[in-house]
Amino acid sequence: MRALNVKISRFRRSAQGLLVSVLLFNSAAFALTLDDAKHQARVGETLSGYLAPIKQDAETLALIKYINEGRKQQYQKVAQNNQVTTNDVARLAGQKLVARASKGEWVKGINGQWLQK
Template sequence: MKRIAILSLGALWLFSSMVQALTLDEAKSQGRVGETLGGYIAAVKNDVETQALVERINQGRAEKYQQVADDNHVSSDNVARLAGQKLVDRAPAGQYVRGINGQWIRKG
């Protein structure tokens, strides 16, 4: 019985942490991440939750870029750079983007 209670608490903790996981929109609006010209997000503020989000989002983007590249017979790097330019250009005011010089800029 004690073992089931411990397992239940563990499952509850896992579920609650998944529900409360940081979203990309939240991280952008909080200034924790920004878009880069390379097509991937990067951490503006370095903490465990932000890093986990960056890894998860960038892994998904890499997979999508590879699919698009395969479908169009181009390199995934080219797809990522094209996407990066669009994402940086479309970032709304107040969000961070990494400029060509590698410095973070808050769009105005």
């Protein structure tokens, strides 16, 4: 049981570091930044750990693809280091990203509906 608690604790520390990486993920290659897209209600966080589009324009979709690919790579690294699945890491990150979304930002709830915080 102690070994499991140590593994969970290590996983949570890794997940917290991952969350910082995800939040700081650089989208400088795009004219549209992640913060701009969130404030313009073009994207929202989901419990899956990945961004989803609210608006379907090409610029928004390109930004989402870029950010989500980076997130997936980070989730895979954390998963390998902690001997858990990538989906487990993504879901944990998703819960934290949704919980930490700023007032006015959009998140997709458990029921799949968009909610503004």
